[in-house]
Amino acid sequence: MELYSLTISEARSLLDRREITAKELVNSITARIDTVEDRIKSFVTVTKEHAFHASEEAQKKIGKETKMLLGIPFAIKDNICTKDILTTCSSKILFNLMPLYESTVTSRLKEEGYILIGKANMDEFAMGSSTENSGFHITRNPWDIERSPGGSSGGPAAAVSADECIAALGSDTGGSIRQPSAFCGVVGLKPTYGRISRYGLIAFASSLDQIGPITKDVRDSAILMNIISGHDPLDSTSAPIQVPDFTSILGKDIKGLKIGVPKEYFIKGIDSEVEILVKDAIRQLELIGAIPIEVSLPHTDYAISAYYIIATSEASSNLARYDGMKYGLRTEGKDLIDTYMKTRAYGFGAEVKRRIMLGTYALSAGYYEAYYKKAQQVRTLIKEDFDRVFKKVDIIVTPTTPTPPFKLGEKIEDPLQMYLSDIFTISVNLAGVPAISIPCGFTKNDLPVGLQIIGKHFDEETILKVAYAYEQSTEWHKRKPNL
Amino acid sequence: MKISREEIEHIALLSRLYLSEEEKELYGSQLSRILDYMEKLNELDTKDVEPTSHVLPLCNVMRDDILRPSIPKENALANAPDHTDKFYRVPKIIE
Numbered sequence: 001m002e003l004y005s006l007t008i009s010e011a012r013s014l015l016d017r018r019e020i021t022a023k024e025l026v027n028s029i030t031a032r033i034d035t036v037e038d039r040i041k042s043f044v045t046v047t048k049e050h051a052f053h054a055s056e057e058a059q060k061k062i063g064k065e066t067k068m069l070l071g072i073p074f075a076i077k078d079n080i081c082t083k084d085i086l087t088t089c090s091s092k093i094l095f096n097l098m099p100l101y102e103s104t105v106t107s108r109l110k111e112e113g114y115i116l117i118g119k120a121n122m123d124e125f126a127m128g129s130s131t132e133n134s135g136f137h138i139t140r141n142p143w144d145i146e147r148s149p150g151g152s153s154g155g156p157a158a159a160v161s162a163d164e165c166i167a168a169l170g171s172d173t174g175g176s177i178r179q180p181s182a183f184c185g186v187v188g189l190k191p192t193y194g195r196i197s198r199y200g201l202i203a204f205a206s207s208l209d210q211i212g213p214i215t216k217d218v219r220d221s222a223i224l225m226n227i228i229s230g231h232d233p234l235d236s237t238s239a240p241i242q243v244p245d246f247t248s249i250l251g252k253d254i255k256g257l258k259i260g261v262p263k264e265y266f267i268k269g270i271d272s273e274v275e276i277l278v279k280d281a282i283r284q285l286e287l288i289g290a291i292p293i294e295v296s297l298p299h300t301d302y303a304i305s306a307y308y309i310i311a312t313s314e315a316s317s318n319l320a321r322y323d324g325m326k327y328g329l330r331t332e333g334k335d336l337i338d339t340y341m342k343t344r345a346y347g348f349g350a351e352v353k354r355r356i357m358l359g360t361y362a363l364s365a366g367y368y369e370a371y372y373k374k375a376q377q378v379r380t381l382i383k384e385d386f387d388r389v390f391k392k393v394d395i396i397v398t399p400t401t402p403t404p405p406f407k408l409g410e411k412i413e414d415p416l417q418m419y420l421s422d423i424f425t426i427s428v429n430l431a432g433v434p435a436i437s438i439p440c441g442f443t444k445n446d447l448p449v450g451l452q453i454i455g456k457h458f459d460e461e462t463i464l465k466v467a468y469a470y471e472q473s474t475e476w477h478k479r480k481p482n483l
Numbered sequence: 484m485k486i487s488r489e490e491i492e493h494i495a496l497l498s499r500l501y502l503s504e505e506e507k508e509l510y511g512s513q514l515s516r517i518l519d520y521m522e523k524l525n526e527l528d529t530k531d532v533e534p535t536s537h538v539l540p541l542c543n544v545m546r547d548d549i550l551r552p553s554i555p556k557e558n559a560l561a562n563a564p565d566h567t568d569k570f571y572r573v574p575k576i577i578e
Binding site for chain 1 (some may be wrong): 486488491494495496497498500501502503504506511513514516517518520521523524525526527531533534535537538539541544546553554557560561563564565567571573574575576
């Protein structure tokens with residue numbers, strides 16, 4: 001077995017037993033990047049020199065300090081600020097941004113001794129579902145390089161899948177961790193809104209954005225949740241709620257656990273292979289003790305409309321700060337307003353411009369009530385759907401995506417078709433509940449399919465417990481793309 | 484719902500985005516189609532529904548007013564496209 005294919009827990013025990021060194025692990029990962037990165041292009045920036053140096057420092061501490069991530073290489077999505085290391089959000093408007101401070105999540109990974117191997121590619125400002133909207137280059141799916149890795153965290157998910165890192169952090173506003181994780185055959189968790197500090201996450205839609213782990217198995221997801229969760233005085237939207245030990249729940253049985261299967265998620269338009277594999281997964285959960293119950297989330301059909309009004313409205317406000325004055329790109333114009341307009345016209349890509357305009361329109365005088373307020377009211381109805389169902393069941397299971405990974409170029413000309421590919425993930429963000437995507441099989445063409453497990457507010461424990469139980473009873477997570 | 488050319492130009496100005504003629508055309512038709520799809524929300528009666536701005540039961544989070552170190556001036560200016568030794572340099576605002 002090659003070192004680059006290790007999980008966090010495997011690497012930890014080999015490092016601690018002195019069977020491998022941190023330097024060997026980093027060398028293995030960088031050699032892997034040299035071999036596959038030309039085809040996959042997961043990264044905006046590879047921090048090789050930094051990683052070599054960090055691995056030497058880490059090796060000195062191994063055996064002396066008990067730190068969970070000491071010597072372990074990570075990819076970090078390029079919208080998470082890393083001090084003095086280029087952070088671009090995959091946007092030309094931030095082509096040269098060297099953050100002045102470290103995000104809380106990467107500070108916490110640092111405290112545990114992690115090694116940054118690179119900043120991973122994404123749809124510009126996390127707007128997109130295919131990573132084709134990166135301002136720099138597209139990322140390809142390791143399972144089929146003609147296909148999209150999903151988005152917006154396509155870079156981190158592809159990097160984990162292609163073994164270009166041991167684990168990664170992404171962000172999820174409408175499915176941006178779960179959909180690429182499903183497309184790349186890895187494990188991606190979007191925690192409860194408020195579970196994790198967003199200090200240092202470059203904002204897209206502030207009432208929806210959440211950071212979470214992308215990993216090779218469920219145990220690693222729990223390990224990272226232990227490290228990055230919890231209240232942070234620097235983010236007033238992080239909740240002052242106790243963080244449990246997420247790893248201690250792994251391995252507990254799921255007998256008698258009630259799993260809701262929402263009928264609105266098994267409808268016409270869903271790919272037949274996806275439907276079969278997800279139904280097989282539900283049967284597998286039943287086999288190991290869970291009780292499936294059909295439930296209804298009646299407002300599911302309205303989620304995309306509500307989401308794209310709320311997310312674009314918030315984005316139009318958040319992205320007003322990119323004016324070419326304090327950082328990033330400036331394109332000089334004949335006066336101040338001309339400079340603003342040229343800077344933003346040149347610095348932003350097509351999808352970002354489209355969303356800024358949609359959001360500006362929805363918030364503009366005369367339309368606010370009809371669009372933004374209406375969408376927020378529908379959001380309430382969607383949240384109440386979940387509240388109602390969670391009185392009857394412990395978790396909800398659905399497909400993560402309606403189709404297997406789609407071809408690059410297939411949806412990029414039609415923004416509405418691209419938005420519709422998020423149909424199964426966005427309700428979760430509107431309701432603020434946590435959800436994980438785990439591999440649940442492969443299509444005849446050997447493309448991965450994801451199972452989404454949704455939990456109650458602040459109950460990541462139950463979804464991790466179920467995900468782990470399912471994973472332990474299957475072999476899907478052990479399959480690797482042929483690169 | 485068809486968004487007129489005047490509306491697109493107005494939104495682009497509010498958004499501080501310079502658009503080419505082709506972009507005005509393209510975004511006009513794309514936004515019209517997206518907004519048509521969003522009309523779906525009007526199928527729902529939301530007369531007595533409270534809007535949700537975010538899902539956390541948090542409001543007015545306060546902290547003590549304690550002095551903390553600031554970012555040094557030279558660091559704060561380091562990312563700026565144009566600056567003097569003390570200030571950001573911006574295009575002329577007042578004629």
